[in-house]
Amino acid sequence: MAKQDDDIILNEYSNKEYEAGFVTDIETEVFEKGLNEDIIRRLSEKKGEPQFMLDFRLKAYRRWLEMEEPDWALLEYEKPDFQAISYYAAPKSAPKYNSLDEVDPELIKTFEKLGIPLNEQKALAGVAVDVVMDSVSVHTTFQETLKEKGIIFCSISEAIREHPDLVEKYLASVVPIGDNYYAALNSAVFSDGSFAYIPKGVRCPMELSTYFRINQGNTGQFERTLIIADEGSYVSYLEGCTAPQRDENQLHAAVVEIVVMKDAEVKYSTVQNWYPGDKNGKGGVYNFVTKRGICKGDNSKLSWTQVETGSAVTWKYPSTILKGDNSVGEFYSVAVTNNHQQADTGTKMIHIGKNTKSTIISKGISLGHSNNSYRGLVKISANAENSRNFSQCDSLLIGDKCGAHTFPYIESENPTAIVEHEATTSKVSEDEVFYCNQRGLDTEQAVSLIVNGFAKEVLNQLPMEFAVEAQKLLALTLEGSVG
Amino acid sequence: MSKTLIKIENLHASIEGKEILKGINLEIKEGEVHAIMGPNGSGKSTLSAVLAGRDIYEVTEGKVTFNGKNLLELAPEERSREGIFLAFQYPVEIKGVSIVNFMKAALEQHREHKGLEPLSPAEFLKLMKEKKELVEIDSKLTNRAVNEGFSGGEKKKNEVFQMAMLDPKLAILDETDSGLDIDALRIVANGVNKLRNEHNGFMVITHYQRLLDYIVPDVVHVLYDGRIVKTGGKELAFELEEKGYDWIKQEVEA
Ligand SMILES: Nc1ncnc2c1ncn2[C@@H]1O[C@H](COP(=O)(O)OP(=O)(O)OP(=O)(O)O)[C@@H](O)[C@H]1O
Ligand SMILES: [Mg+2]
Numbered sequence: 001m002a003k004q005d006d007d008i009i010l011n012e013y014s015n016k017e018y019e020a021g022f023v024t025d026i027e028t029e030v031f032e033k034g035l036n037e038d039i040i041r042r043l044s045e046k047k048g049e050p051q052f053m054l055d056f057r058l059k060a061y062r063r064w065l066e067m068e069e070p071d072w073a074l075l076e077y078e079k080p081d082f083q084a085i086s087y088y089a090a091p092k093s094a095p096k097y098n099s100l101d102e103v104d105p106e107l108i109k110t111f112e113k114l115g116i117p118l119n120e121q122k123a124l125a126g127v128a129v130d131v132v133m134d135s136v137s138v139h140t141t142f143q144e145t146l147k148e149k150g151i152i153f154c155s156i157s158e159a160i161r162e163h164p165d166l167v168e169k170y171l172a173s174v175v176p177i178g179d180n181y182y183a184a185l186n187s188a189v190f191s192d193g194s195f196a197y198i199p200k201g202v203r204c205p206m207e208l209s210t211y212f213r214i215n216q217g218n219t220g221q222f223e224r225t226l227i228i229a230d231e232g233s234y235v236s237y238l239e240g241c242t243a244p245q246r247d248e249n250q251l252h253a254a255v256v257e258i259v260v261m262k263d264a265e266v267k268y269s270t271v272q273n274w275y276p277g278d279k280n281g282k283g284g285v286y287n288f289v290t291k292r293g294i295c296k297g298d299n300s301k302l303s304w305t306q307v308e309t310g311s312a313v314t315w316k317y318p319s320t321i322l323k324g325d326n327s328v329g330e331f332y333s334v335a336v337t338n339n340h341q342q343a344d345t346g347t348k349m350i351h352i353g354k355n356t357k358s359t360i361i362s363k364g365i366s367l368g369h370s371n372n373s374y375r376g377l378v379k380i381s382a383n384a385e386n387s388r389n390f391s392q393c394d395s396l397l398i399g400d401k402c403g404a405h406t407f408p409y410i411e412s413e414n415p416t417a418i419v420e421h422e423a424t425t426s427k428v429s430e431d432e433v434f435y436c437n438q439r440g441l442d443t444e445q446a447v448s449l450i451v452n453g454f455a456k457e458v459l460n461q462l463p464m465e466f467a468v469e470a471q472k473l474l475a476l477t478l479e480g481s482v483g
Numbered sequence: 484m485s486k487t488l489i490k491i492e493n494l495h496a497s498i499e500g501k502e503i504l505k506g507i508n509l510e511i512k513e514g515e516v517h518a519i520m521g522p523n524g525s526g527k528s529t530l531s532a533v534l535a536g537r538d539i540y541e542v543t544e545g546k547v548t549f550n551g552k553n554l555l556e557l558a559p560e561e562r563s564r565e566g567i568f569l570a571f572q573y574p575v576e577i578k579g580v581s582i583v584n585f586m587k588a589a590l591e592q593h594r595e596h597k598g599l600e601p602l603s604p605a606e607f608l609k610l611m612k613e614k615k616e617l618v619e620i621d622s623k624l625t626n627r628a629v630n631e632g633f634s635g636g637e638k639k640k641n642e643v644f645q646m647a648m649l650d651p652k653l654a655i656l657d658e659t660d661s662g663l664d665i666d667a668l669r670i671v672a673n674g675v676n677k678l679r680n681e682h683n684g685f686m687v688i689t690h691y692q693r694l695l696d697y698i699v700p701d702v703v704h705v706l707y708d709g710r711i712v713k714t715g716g717k718e719l720a721f722e723l724e725e726k727g728y729d730w731i732k733q734e735v736e737a
Binding site: 429430431432435436437438439441442443445450452453455 | 535536537539558559560562563564568569571574575576577578579580584585588589590592593596628645649
């Protein structure tokens with residue numbers, strides 16, 4: 001415990017300011033706007049994909065055409081115009097680099113401004129970074145170490161070319177192409193993303209980390225991530241992103257699929273900071289993400305941790321299907337909404353196997369005029385003997401113009417199951433703020449500290465360096481909004 | 484002749500239109516310890532809160548000069564950085580925020596105010612260790628969240644620890660002795676005595692003469708109905724312990 005505190009301090013001192021909201025000037029090749037079968041064929045061809053991928057995309061596209069955009073009661077936004085989006089943007093030549101010296105200095109500058117640890121120091125610290133910038137993977141580190149263990153960690157485009165069997169077997173095995181409107185669209189046009197495969201019995205020796213970033217104006221981002229943890233393996237995967245300030249809305253519709261085999265464990269952590277728009281909500285990112293994992297084998301475990309501070313509109317429910325007996329699902333989430341941000345997030349825990357266990361800890365923080373909704377579904381199917389769920393949903397309100405809503409849905413078809421739900425709503429109290437003031441902290445710092453304390457249970461789940469970054473992000477989000 | 488640390492002149496303060504402080508005059512010089520005693524509800528905590536800048540109290544009249552500055556113009560956090568520390572009568576819990584992080588954040592502000600660089604992690608941890616030893620507080624406590632689930636006595640100890648960390652010019656201790664067992668009382672008092680020097684001052688609010696056996700005051704004031712009605716040496720505390728407040732009330736009302 002004392003050790004951890006020391007580490008936090010050491011880390012905090014050595015971390016730099018975190019800033020987003022700028023555009024990098026790198027030459028890019030961009031498709032004209034619009035979406036049709038021809039665009040999809042060209043996209044697939046450009047990426048050098050095998051036939052099965054093109055068929056997959058076209059099938060998804062045709063499904064998508066028949067689907068309707070979902071209408072969520074608590075989200076209000078202008079529907080994106082899918083014909084006004086360009087579906088492909090790649091740095092002009094997208095070579096793989098052997099050393100950072102070879103990388104475009106503009107790109108490095110961007111990473112530095114973001115505080116992205118794409119540098120040798122960080123790599124030495126044990127982070128392999130697969131950076132997805134404008135849809136094409138530019139840099140991959142630590143491939144060698146991973147290779148020794150038989151771990152595959154690369155862009156999904158590369159995986160499609162190099163490991164087509166794995167991709168064909170598992171892609172859309174957790175999120176079927178017709179799962180929902182945005183998942184179908186993603187399946188049709190996904191540009192890039194990450195792929196990880198951990199072989200049987202292998203413990204991945206480092207955090208696998210991907211930093212996403214929208215860089216090209218008006219380029220929709222359709223990232224696709226596929227993670228497969230084979231029997232008895234373990235991996236901790238980090239996803240983080242920031243976006244530069246924009247006038248137009250940017251759509252982000254990612255799909256993440258995770259397959260966890262018998263006795264395997266996957267920890268998936270996200271720090272999400274898409275541009276939320278200005279004070280009036282103009283120009284922010286729309287974030288419609290489908291994230292789903294399956295605990296396929298017995299005794300498997302999947303843990304989601306997310307810190308969400310960005311986006312104008314967020315619609316996101318990382319879900320876990322607990323299929324194997326004794327499998328465990330966890331969901332830890334902090335979602336902050338400010339100004340006119342709207343977040344509708346939560347999780348689904350689908351208990352199918354016997355003795356399956358799930359834990360949900362959700363912390364919602366609302367400021368300004370924002371609305372923060374938690375929507376959680378816990379489903380216990382008839383065969384899920386002795387399954388258990390515990391859900392804790394806490395909301396913290398800052399100011400009196402914001403709202404927090406909690407919608408727990410519980411469907412239990414098995415009488416031996418135990419499902420517990422607790423919810424609280426609190427406000428930052430004046431006494432707490434004054435106590436901090438009296439110690440020399442101004443009100444903004446005080447609120448930031450109190451918010452971090454409120455979110456502690458979740459932040460504690462993050463790997464150390466991510467936790468520090470997340471704390472800064474929370475502080476940044478609160479800036480200028482209290483007092 | 485030592486310098487004046489704080490000078491309170493004819494201070495009036497009210498809450499929701501009800502006057503609580505009715506003209507306080509008090510001057511503390513560097514190196515002095517002043518004890519403030521007085522019956523429940525007489526305004527002791529109100530005085531300390533007003534000095535710390537709690538904005539629910541409205542100052543209707545009077546002047547406070549601290550370190551040559553007009554104190555009443557400063558925001559609460561500025562008063563803290565200038566060197567006013569209040570050990571609260573009822574410290575609040577700040578859930579999930581470890582004392583380590585809390586103190587680090589506070590100290591950084593204090594140092595920045597003085598134009599100093601933040602301490603390096605190693606220096607900070609060394610300071611923590613030093614101060615923990617000074618007030619004999621256990622790491623088990625300082626590794627926990629601020630006051631979360633602390634016993635009454637532990638909260639008071641934590642206040643003294645924070646005071647030691649921030650090393651204020653003027654420390655206001657609002658009944659820091661209540662809720663402490665005999666050992667803790669001795670430890671806390673020793674901590675205060677070790678911090679005491681010719682450049683700082685203490686305002687010690689207490690109901691019990693007992694504390695003043697350990698922290699020997701230079702001056703004892705009696706606050707009654709929003710006014711300081713009697714001032715004396717440490718023997719005044721003995722007199723109060725023995726006779727209670729009735730004779731003072733009678734004197735005042737006479
Ligand atoms: N927030 C408030 N709202 C209403 N009345 C208040 C408030 N704060 C203080 N008072 C009143 O002001 C008077 C002085 O209170 P204060 O807490 O300063 O007394 P005290 O001398 O510290 O008493 P004690 O010895 O019991 O701690 C009391 O009558 C109290 O009820
Ligand atoms: Mg009091």
